[in-house]
Amino acid sequence: MKDDLRRLVASSSGPQARNRVREYLQALILAALQRAGAFVALAFQGGTALRFLYGIPRYSEDLDFALERPGDDFRNWLARVEADLRRGTLPAELARVHDHKAVKSAFVRFPGLLYDLGLSARPTELLAVRVEVDTRPPAGARLETSVVRRHVALRVQHHDRASLLAGKLHAVLCRPYPKGRDWYDLAWYLADPTWPEPNLALLDDALRQTGARPVTATNWRTAVRRRIDALDWGALQRDVRPFLERAEDAELVTPETLRQLLRSRRVGRR
DSSP states (O other): OHHHHHHHHHTOOTTHHHHHHHHHHHHHHHHHHHHTTGGGTEEEESHHHHHHHHOOSBOOSEEEEEEOSSOOOHHHHHHHHHHHHHHTTOOOEEEEEEOSSSEEEEEEEEETHHHHTTSOSOTTOEEEEEEEEESSOOSOOOEEEEEEEESEEEEEEEEOHHHHHHHHHHHHHHOSSOOHHHHHHHHHHHTOTTSOOOOHHHHHHHHHHTTOOOOOTTTHHHHHHHHHTTOOHHHHHHHHGGGBSSGGGGGGOSHHHHHHHHHHSOTTOO
8 A cells, every 4th residue: 555655646746745645545444434334324425525426626634424324333433444554554543533422533643654655754744534424414415325436446325416515505604614625615516507406405404403594495595695705715715725636726716706606506406
């Protein structure tokens, strides 16, 4: 595995090398979860799901899942991940495992790996992937299973396209600390004329969980526009730029772009 990573680094340039290394590690973690049977219960969601399933040109840091069927076995799944990675000669270790709340999380850390790959001058610098499982997700998600290949072949259960958009809308409307990555993803969704309208049943239940007012097929755009007016767009661009395949794409993260894309969506389209 380290030889594969060295080849990956050699074919990369600048900050993208770290992004590509992290993505390779994410693929290995997903493969270990698949072998552990986790995708019977879990559904892949979030920005990394967009990357692996639909090729969004943005890297992501975390692996996010919703527990959609009975079978929560968080610590055993993590133990399987750690064991599989170590068998592949990677210095993997688990850290900050929190499984006493509805959203369970842990970090899979790789001490010394950045130094070994020549990506850091400090032997102690850590590279980590956070794994997060929402064990009480909002109701209404629709599930699909897809076979994809990104570094390795994977067969993963995930939220369908309308449900993924609903999850992103919940993030842009309710996240207390806005992220440019969310707004880039939303622009990417809206720019695709074939992408379905959001799964409103899922979005409304998510909004209720966080104390926000539900939306409708005709007013969710208005809610997004109100949010647009309250944001620091320079900060959002700085947030997303390091994760983009093309740094100049951060210039798409502007209020004008989002408003134009919202206008271009046909109300009621499925």
